[in-house]
Amino acid sequence: MQPIILYDIPSKAPKNIWAPNPAKTRFCLEYKGLPYTIVWVEFKDIPMTMKCKVGASTTEGGRYTLPVIKDPNTGFVVADSLAIAEYLDKTYPEKPIIPRGANVLIGSFEPAYCSVAYGKAVKLIITKTLEIVNDSSREYFIQTRLELLGETRWEAVSEENAQQQWENLKKGLDEIDKWYQKSGGKWIMGDTFSFADMVVACRTMWWNTIFDEEQLRELHSWNGGRWARILADVNAECGTDL
Secondary structure: OOOEEEEEOOOOOHHHOOOHHHHHHHHHHHHHOOOEEEEEOOHHHHHHHHHHHHOOOOEOOOEOOOOEEEEOOOOEEEEOHHHHHHHHHHHOOOOOOOOOOOHHHHHHHHHHHHHHHHOOOHHHHHHHHHOOOOHHHHHHHHHHHHHHHOOOOOHHHHOOOHHHHHHHHHHHHHHHHHHHHHHOOOEOEEOEOOHHHHHHHHHHHHHHHHOOHHHHHHHHHHHHHHHHHHHHHHHHHHOOOO
16 A cells, blocks of 8 residues: 655744644544644645645635645645545544544534533644744734634734633633533543544644643643643554654
């Protein structure tokens, strides 16, 4: 089998790895034991590279985003982490990522998680993320994040009350913690590991790269250490080290 190509975003972070959405695809590929290789694409180069060189489709309201995979075994190019997970389950069905019959539920999980967990802390997270973006993509990152947030000035993002947003993040994760408590098991679907747990784990991985030591001590202590534990458990399940 030829290695699947995964397009990811480099950064100043150790090992380059930071982006939560490509991380989900890493988890998927490793969980299934599929060979793959990484091609790094700078933020600013994503639209041109995906459109002209890779032939990927747009996602999220007509934008080119990563992750994208190119599977030389089938010729398919797939964009969007959930679509990639569905493609991998269909093409390589051993060890399914999405439990049978749960596609709609799994597809609804991530938007709900993002809104509840950090919807009121997103400006803080984006501001911290800018610190690890490579210099060549800094202006592109600012421009595209302003568009996503509906803002015109970076100061409207970076000068938002950081302490209040940090408290909002804790409150949001308190709510997600209740979801896990109700599941009655190790995973969000009880005893069944799924793409939903990758969604949660990849955010902790992201935050581990952008928050300072004091913030991480707090984050890792919240909810009985659940968030660091979920990342560790997903890494163990997938054989990764993210």
